[in-house]
Amino acid sequence: MKTYLECIPCFMLQALRASRMTTNDENKQKQILDEVGKLIESFSMKHTPAEYGAEVYTIISEITGVKDPYKQIKENSIKEAKELIPDLKNVIENSADPLLMAVRAAIAGNIIDFGVNQAFDLKEDLKKILIQDFAVSDYYAFKNEVQKAKTILYIGDNAGESVFDKLLIEEMNKKTFYAVREIPIINDAIYEDAVNSGLQEVSEIISSGVKAPGAIINQYTIEFSELFQSVDLVISKGQGNYEGLSGVSRSLFFLLKAKCEVIAKDIGVNKNDIILKGINLP
């Protein structure tokens, strides 16, 4: 997905919010906005929002000297998510279709996002998503592909969301690789966040090599590229990964909540819709 003009004011909003999370120095906050402002001219709009987003967050790190501004927030999100797991496991196990309920749980986790301009209440939003209608659902194809698959690559998104991903990976019960970002970027899950979420218990955690808040194929490590092509099933979580993978040629499934108008429009749904969408299916 290319970047839309709407993404530019959004980058500014994200830069302001992230700069306030990172420093109390108003001069530095202003300096960050100045630098992001100057950067806009270099945005050709041909790349994904995640690629330009990475540049915005790099500026914040450079000006403040803070490499992982969301470290504490990520830890809190994981902790908060873990507290909901026992109840959620019960719901899944007692559901008529546990796999479908686990998919819903994984999508619900996708609301834990400090990049998009949207407040969330994890507990309340979770309840809604567990019963919300899908705007796009390729669930029967998904179930079929999961059953056939020997190996699954699950491309993670945010820390905290990762805890819910674990439920779906357990439910699928296949050899699974869980992909994380190479470096801290917003609240996206990196290796240690995945470990804190317990994903090593159900999967092999692997870095994709990506240094942006979304999949960028040309940043993939050689090992990850090969894995991406060779696994039987790829599951992509969240908006940032959708941006980078919506045009690929291999089959995969997107699991996400459309949290911004731009992504919703690109998918052809409404903001706040939930989606389980397969592409290039056999």
Next chain:
Amino acid sequence: MKTYLECIPCFMLQALRASRMTTNDENKQKQILDEVGKLIESFSMKHTPAEYGAEVYTIISEITGVKDPYKQIKENSIKEAKELIPDLKNVIENSADPLLMAVRAAIAGNIIDFGVNQAFDLKEDLKKILIQDFAVSDYYAFKNEVQKAKTILYIGDNAGESVFDKLLIEEMNKKTFYAVREIPIINDAIYEDAVNSGLQEVSEIISSGVKAPGAIINQYTIEFSELFQSVDLVISKGQGNYEGLSGVSRSLFFLLKAKCEVIAKDIGVNKNDIILKGINLP
């Protein structure tokens, strides 16, 4: 009121919206965002948002060659507002306190604003504001000052809103000067908009000399500066005028709806609150 950091993403949003109103050429729209982006570094934040806003809209005019992008919108707003006047006059005349109801009508008109990031439904919002509680009300002081005043300066804001201002000016029934902007900027009322609204029937229309979407004292003409100081009562409509006049030493009354968080915070109220606030009262 100084500019807050929140205003910077808002300038970008306004630039995008206004550029789309003005041209269908996406390259020009992007070019506008590029130029606004580069401008941010020059914003010292010591001036009012309206002053920087003027620079943003100047870029749009320069790049598109369109001097009054909101011309048609302003005409439509005036037409739409005029259709509501007969009913509104009835409501005012049959009210227990017609002056207070006319103040409410004038504030209701303040929702006609294409600068702030807020959609509005004139007819529906009008109904609400006619019964909404004031978050700040210096109405008794206002009524007293109106009764005493021989001359009133009424600093207008947007085209369309101007039609509702006429109701209040009629109700006050004093020698009134109605101030408009010197040049077209967003949908702010200029001389011809005031005439289209019929304000010459109840007041003397005068340009303040201001070329920004809000009062800027050092842009006042000498004639207007003298008028501003010498009249018995000054009424300032809307956010842009509040920004420029909140720190002046003469007595005046602000009539507005707080349409953005930043202004609301500065006044000490909540977004969407309505205000009749006097300063430097005798």
